[in-house]
Amino acid sequence: MIASSQIKNKNIQMEIEIISFGQIAEFIEHQKIDISGITDTETFKQYIENQFPALKGMKYKLALNKNIVQENTAIKNPATIAIMPPFSGG
């Protein structure tokens, strides 16, 4: 076992529910992933952009457990992350 908690975190298996909206829902389906190596919203962004390259050119925001992400935020297991294109209500 490695003592450093940071390295430990990287090995933690996370259960993340991904939901998406608007235009993004056309190519990212509602899904649950079991994954390790995702510890915060920045690493999640890298992961999801690699999985869905169409996202790279788009403007979008994340909501982690129903809170809009303003800055890199730690993800705790289990988590729900929403991927949201620019809003267009009204």
Added chain:
Amino acid sequence: MGEKKVKNIFVNGAITPAFIADSIAKHSSKTAIGGHSIFMGQVRKDEIAGKFVAAIEYTAYEELALEKMHQIREAIFEKYPLNCMHIYHSLGTVKTGEICLFVFTSSAHRKPAIEACSEVVDRLKAELPIWGKEIFEDETHQWKENT
């Protein structure tokens, strides 16, 4: 979530003129009110590359939108001396010419009602996770963008 009351703003389909009339009528007993301000959003028949918009289909991240609307509502009540404020937004399909948004504010004198109404509409468009899909007459679509 504690004891705070998060109101629902969403209605299925178009907001009908009868619903709006009824909402106005309900205020006749609130005699401290001296001015109402109303904003109604209507689905516009935009023309894009020779095709006309037939309807907008609205979806939302409902829980987050209602939570955000609750915060906006509290901030607006803090800022303006309002007697009441009602907000309704459509979900699902709303055809061109139909009403998709209804904001109704009331105060003793007109200015707070007018300013609050305008600010609520601005904030709601910018901050609520709601999306409009413009459906054309030939059933193709594009995603609406707020400017």
